[in-house]
Amino acid sequence: MSGPHYNFAYLNEQTKRMIRRAILKAVAIPGYQVPFAAREMPMPLGWGTGGVQVTAACLTAEDTLKVIDQGADDTTNAVSIRKFFVKTANVATTEQTEEATIIQTRHRFPETPLKENQILVYQVPIPEPLRFLEPRETETRKMHALEEYGVMHVKLYEDISRFGEIATAYAYPALVNDRYMFDPSPIPKFDNPKLDQSPALQLFGAGREKRIYAIPPYTKVKSLDFEDYPFTLPTWEKPCAICGSKTSYLDEILTDDQGGRMFVCSDTDYCRKNQVAK
Amino acid sequence: MNGLLTVDNITKNYGSRVGCHPASFELWPGEVLAIVGESGSGKTTLLKCISGQMDPTSGSVRYTKRDGEQILFQNLSEAERRFLMRTDWGFVHQDARDGLRMGVSAGANVGERLMAVGDRHYGHIRKSAADWLRQVEIDVERIDDSPWSFSGGMRQRLQIARNLVTAPRIIFMDEPTGGLDVSVQARLLDLMRGLVRNLGLAAVIVTHDLAVARLLSTRMMVMQAGSVIETGLTDQILEDPQAPYTQLLVSSVLQV
Amino acid sequence: MYVAVKGGEKAIDAAHQLLAEARRGDPSIPEISTNQIEEQLSLGVDRVMNEGSLYDRGFASLAIKQARGDMIEAIFLLRAARTTLTRFGYALPLDTAQMQIRRRISAAFKDLPGGQILGPTFDYTHRLLEEVLVPEPAKEAPQPILADVPKVLGLLGSEGLIELEFASDQPVGDITQDPPSFPMSRDQRLQSLARGDEGFLLSLAYSSQRGFGRTHPFAGEIRLGEVEVCFIPEELGFEIVIGEMTVTECEMINQFKGSGNTPPQFTRGYGLTFGHCERKAMSMALVDRALRAGELGEERSAPIHDEEFVISHADNVQATGFVEHLKLPHYVDFQSELLLLRQLRQDKDRAE
Numbered sequence: 001m002s003g004p005h006y007n008f009a010y011l012n013e014q015t016k017r018m019i020r021r022a023i024l025k026a027v028a029i030p031g032y033q034v035p036f037a038a039r040e041m042p043m044p045l046g047w048g049t050g051g052v053q054v055t056a057a058c059l060t061a062e063d064t065l066k067v068i069d070q071g072a073d074d075t076t077n078a079v080s081i082r083k084f085f086v087k088t089a090n091v092a093t094t095e096q097t098e099e100a101t102i103i104q105t106r107h108r109f110p111e112t113p114l115k116e117n118q119i120l121v122y123q124v125p126i127p128e129p130l131r132f133l134e135p136r137e138t139e140t141r142k143m144h145a146l147e148e149y150g151v152m153h154v155k156l157y158e159d160i161s162r163f164g165e166i167a168t169a170y171a172y173p174a175l176v177n178d179r180y181m182f183d184p185s186p187i188p189k190f191d192n193p194k195l196d197q198s199p200a201l202q203l204f205g206a207g208r209e210k211r212i213y214a215i216p217p218y219t220k221v222k223s224l225d226f227e228d229y230p231f232t233l234p235t236w237e238k239p240c241a242i243c244g245s246k247t248s249y250l251d252e253i254l255t256d257d258q259g260g261r262m263f264v265c266s267d268t269d270y271c272r273k274n275q276v277a278k
Numbered sequence: 279m280n281g282l283l284t285v286d287n288i289t290k291n292y293g294s295r296v297g298c299h300p301a302s303f304e305l306w307p308g309e310v311l312a313i314v315g316e317s318g319s320g321k322t323t324l325l326k327c328i329s330g331q332m333d334p335t336s337g338s339v340r341y342t343k344r345d346g347e348q349i350l351f352q353n354l355s356e357a358e359r360r361f362l363m364r365t366d367w368g369f370v371h372q373d374a375r376d377g378l379r380m381g382v383s384a385g386a387n388v389g390e391r392l393m394a395v396g397d398r399h400y401g402h403i404r405k406s407a408a409d410w411l412r413q414v415e416i417d418v419e420r421i422d423d424s425p426w427s428f429s430g431g432m433r434q435r436l437q438i439a440r441n442l443v444t445a446p447r448i449i450f451m452d453e454p455t456g457g458l459d460v461s462v463q464a465r466l467l468d469l470m471r472g473l474v475r476n477l478g479l480a481a482v483i484v485t486h487d488l489a490v491a492r493l494l495s496t497r498m499m500v501m502q503a504g505s506v507i508e509t510g511l512t513d514q515i516l517e518d519p520q521a522p523y524t525q526l527l528v529s530s531v532l533q534v
Numbered sequence: 535m536y537v538a539v540k541g542g543e544k545a546i547d548a549a550h551q552l553l554a555e556a557r558r559g560d561p562s563i564p565e566i567s568t569n570q571i572e573e574q575l576s577l578g579v580d581r582v583m584n585e586g587s588l589y590d591r592g593f594a595s596l597a598i599k600q601a602r603g604d605m606i607e608a609i610f611l612l613r614a615a616r617t618t619l620t621r622f623g624y625a626l627p628l629d630t631a632q633m634q635i636r637r638r639i640s641a642a643f644k645d646l647p648g649g650q651i652l653g654p655t656f657d658y659t660h661r662l663l664e665e666v667l668v669p670e671p672a673k674e675a676p677q678p679i680l681a682d683v684p685k686v687l688g689l690l691g692s693e694g695l696i697e698l699e700f701a702s703d704q705p706v707g708d709i710t711q712d713p714p715s716f717p718m719s720r721d722q723r724l725q726s727l728a729r730g731d732e733g734f735l736l737s738l739a740y741s742s743q744r745g746f747g748r749t750h751p752f753a754g755e756i757r758l759g760e761v762e763v764c765f766i767p768e769e770l771g772f773e774i775v776i777g778e779m780t781v782t783e784c785e786m787i788n789q790f791k792g793s794g795n796t797p798p799q800f801t802r803g804y805g806l807t808f809g810h811c812e813r814k815a816m817s818m819a820l821v822d823r824a825l826r827a828g829e830l831g832e833e834r835s836a837p838i839h840d841e842e843f844v845i846s847h848a849d850n851v852q853a854t855g856f857v858e859h860l861k862l863p864h865y866v867d868f869q870s871e872l873l874l875l876r877q878l879r880q881d882k883d884r885a886e
């Protein structure tokens with residue numbers, strides 16, 4: 001990025017103020033999708049521009065930033081976004097979850113428990129949990145306003161009657177603070193319980209769809225289910241092949257073309273720490 | 279004492295054209311009212327205006343709730359209207375595709391209203407759906423099938439089950455037997471008559487078919503060119519029609 | 535022992551280097567300059583300015599070069615640059631009646647005050663590839679007509695045959711400041727269409743001509759030329775000219791049978807673009823008119839009538855971002871689906 005001089009964290013101050021106002025509103029109404037005038041960022045829409053704008057609006061010179069994609073710090077998109085903030089904000093970065101003050105993530109919640117002074121920023125592709133049941137924004141807005149969420153249970157009902165269980169593995173819808181149904185972004189449902197009563201502030205940015213929503217610290221997040229078909233977590237038969245963790249989310253690695261495969265932590269920072277501890 | 283539904287001077291204009299001249303009537307619990315007339319007579323417009331499907335140009339609809347309180351429909355918030363329309367009221371469309379969620383199974387179609395009012399027990403929802411399928415004479419084996427795989431008559435029965443699952447007090451029907459074969463019509467009418475009687479439902483049925491009115495309704499309203507021209511007990515009107523248009527209708531259709 | 539895949543950073547650096555090489559192509563061929571692009575690929579520059587929502591020929595030319603001629607990529611570059619610019623305020627509405635006209639045609643009237651001027655157009659060329667393009671214009675090009683050419687639609691207005699348009703007293707919306715919400719006002723809609731993808735709008739307009747939402751259009755007037763941009767700086771408090779820009783304006787006349795209380799009369803569809811983007815301006819005018827169906831009490835049945843569908847999917851920067859984001863890793867989601875699928879198959883086996 002040679003050429004023109006850019007403002008701290010790329011966005012001009014007017015834009016940051018606009019985004020901060022949206023964030024404050026989002027925090028005040030947990031789970032409600034606040035429209036905001038998203039800008040074009042120098043990375044494609046759909047590649048984390050919502051998260052990047054939220055991070056840019058929250059970032060101060062004293063912050064320490066961590067960026068992960070699929071749980072890992074070294075995936076290409078995470079590298080690209082981290083580089084962007086180093087270049088435009090010259091901010092300190094880390095791979096260690098507990099050292100970060102802001103963590104921008106795509107598709108995962110870190111395994112290391114978060115603390116009160118941390119902000120977790122999610123990149124969101126489709127913020128509307130009802131979108132694939134009702135394509136119209138005008139109608140889904142009304143459904144949220146009237147708390148008309150029965151149709152989501154119709155989908156879960158269909159899953160159970162066809163598959164014998166709720167067949168949603170990621171972007172699993174949940175109810176925030178007993179009011180708004182929300183899409184936790186495409187994190188695996190394995191991560192959903194971590195959102196509940198988390199001490200950290202959780203912010204969700206959808207750039208292309210121009211929406212910001214939030215879960216304030218210590219807020220109830222309840223994954224949808226039926227009384228007789230409660231929400232369940234996936235399990236693995238083996239622990240992580242590298243660190244031996246039995247509690248973390250595991251990625252499947254194909255090791256050869258003979259069907260050989262192994263399972264390792266998707267959270268690379270957590271995995272490394274476990275190895276060191278051993 | 280108030281009727282279940284009190285309709286007062288409902289009108290509907292489409293631009294400068296009049297869809298429905300002032301119409302008033304009272305519907306009592308357990309009563310079945312048929313609105314009869316040829317196509318274009320304003321009967322569907324009237325039905326939509328009194329059932330919340332369409333806003334009338336003027337006039338009011340009052341509904342007496344289970345606790346006896348009478349409420350003015352036009353004063354309800356959208357949330358209250360929608361709640362009423364999926365609990366105490368039901369609407370059966372002429373084309374079942376307008377009333378069903380065609381993308382989900384028969385069971386989900388019946389269960390949807392239960393889930394909409396907060397039922398969160400899969401087993402219970404499923405059992406209710408099965409019970410209702412049985413009541414409308416659909417093989418319970420078909421519970422997980424898509425309505426696309428159903429015949430016209432089955433879809434119509436499914437639509438009725440979907441409406442009845444929350445035990446509504448009034449059901450509005452727009453030509454419920456229209457577009458069905460005669461033999462299928464007969465079976466559906468038979469079923470509807472049984473359900474309405476057993477459940478003590480009040481109903482407003484729009485039909486162009488006097489035979490349907492005769493079989494199902496206790497009272498009749500005849501409409502022509504947007505106006506109600508005759509009302510009375512069904513038997514009475516069919517025996518002794520007063521208005522010339524009604525006489526014409528009765529003589530042309532009920533020769534048998 | 536297995537070591538988790540690393541090297542995202544290295545891979546990105548290498549990709550950037552390969553991209554630079556590919557962009558340059560064969561080094562024995564002279565490098566193209568942005569001036570050449572600006573002067574000789576000017577219609578491409580116009581399109582990039584339009585959909586990039588930034589009137590800057592130099593930046594647009596650079597964007598085309600940097601994007602290796604990929605127009606959507608160039609548009610995207612320009613939009614991202616636009617994000618960083620400070621906003622000083624809003625210019626006054628352009629007065630296209632005062633345009634220095636270079637091209638002006640009407641398909642509705644054979645002759646009319648001000649006349650018809652073909653100007654620089656492909657319209658009546660034979661589309662034959664020519665190995666040697668005429669290097670210099672044979673004669674001196676005709677001078678532009680000066681301003682004050684009356685608008686064709688204004689000529690109809692005096693008879694009451696066409697709907698009148700009045701300036702609204704509402705502040706003009708700004709889709710870059712306020713997130714769009716549906717239903718939209720016409721100003722917001724026109725802004726969205728102005729930055730919408732040319733191909734998408736062209737196809738929609740075409741669909742309406744083929745019967746999916748007919749609008750019975752006539753090209754009332756298309757004009758191309760230069761207009762002054764005026765601005766009132768706060769510290770001065772009066773209007774000053776801050777520059778000139780080239781625009782193409784299309785006003786469609788559409789048949790209308792009347793409905794409800796409205797008598798039959800002609801209605802309008804409007805298109806305006808930066809630079810010379812005639813196809814886009816015409817498509818925009820057709821889509822604009824079709825999207826007014828609700829307001830005019832017409833039946834809304836075709837895709838082009840569906841405001842939420844049209845506007846939500848017209849922006850090619852949004853569209854390309856989301857389609858192409860499928861290239862990003864989805865390991866975690868895919869893993870979740872794998873787990874689920876195995877589980878479901880196990881359950882089924884067990885049940886059998």
